[in-house]
Amino acid sequence: MKNPEIKTVQGILELRELRKNLPAPVGLIPTMGYLHEGHLSLVKQAKEECASVVVSIFVNPSQFGPQEDLSSYPRDLQRDLQLLQETGADLVWNPTTEDMYPQGYQTWVELEELVKPLEGSMRPGHFKGVATVVSKLFNAVQPMKAYFGQKDAQQAAVIKRMAQDLNFPIEVVICPIVRAEDGLALSSRNIYLDKNERQAATVLYRSLQAAREAFGSGERNAGNLRHIVSDMVNREALAKLQYVSCADAETLGELERVSAKALLSMAVYFGKTRLIDNIILE
C-alpha cells in the first residue's frame, strides 16, 4: 500500500497546529538530515511503536564549534523527504535557524558531569547545543517517545539524563548502530571521504572488533583494550586517532578494569573528516 503524502512544516506555530491532529502515541526522530539507513532505522522502529511519526531536520548551528563543518555539512532536503515518504513518516519539521534561535535568544540547557569526557572534551559547547535544541524539539513536538542512535553514545546518555532531570514525559529510545557491509558505521559525514579514506575508515570497526575479541577471551584491563584499538588505528596510514576510551557505560568515567557494562569508543580523523564509533562490552 502506498504511504500517504508526507506533510512538511517550517514554523513552530504551524507545527503546533498540525501536531494537534496527530493520533497518539507520537514518536519523534531528531536529525540533521542527509538521511541514511541509520536514520531510517529509527523511523522504522518509531513506526512500529507509535501511531504518528514526526522527523525533525535541522542542522543546529549551536552544536558546531567555530572550526567545525557547519557550513559544509551535507544537505539534500528533497532526497530526505523522498526517503521519509517511502519509509512512512507522517510529518517532517524543517525549521530555519531563525525559527529556533530568533533575535534575542539567550536560554540554554547544560549538564554538569556527563558532558565533560569524550566528545564533550574534544568539542567544547557541543552538548550545550545538543541539549538545548533537543529540549526545544521536545517542547514543540511533545512526543511520547523520542528515538536516538547508539552511534552517538554520549549524546544518548546526555539526552536520557536531561529528559529525566527536566521531567520531560518522554521515553527516550536508543536504537542500535546501523553499519555498511564492511562494518563502517553509517554517517552523513562519510560522504566527505575519498575512496582511499573510505577504505581506511573500516579500521574503526575492525579495531573495536579486535578489542571485543580480546574481551571475549577474558581481557579486562581497560588500558590493554584501549591499546588494541589505538595500535590498530596507528598502523593505518590515513587515520589519525583523536581519542580512544574505555569507560563506564553509565557515568562515562574512564576505567582501569572492566567489571560492569563498558563503552569502548573512539574518534578518528581521515584528513579533515572526523568519524566516531563505539561498541558496548558486557
Ligand code: AMP
Ligand atoms: P544526525 O543526523 O547525525 O544528528 O543523527 C540523527 C540521529 O540518527 C541520532 O540520534 C544519531 O545517533 C542517529 N544515527 C546516526 N547514524 C546512525 C547509525 N549509523 N545507526 C543508528 N543511528 C544513527
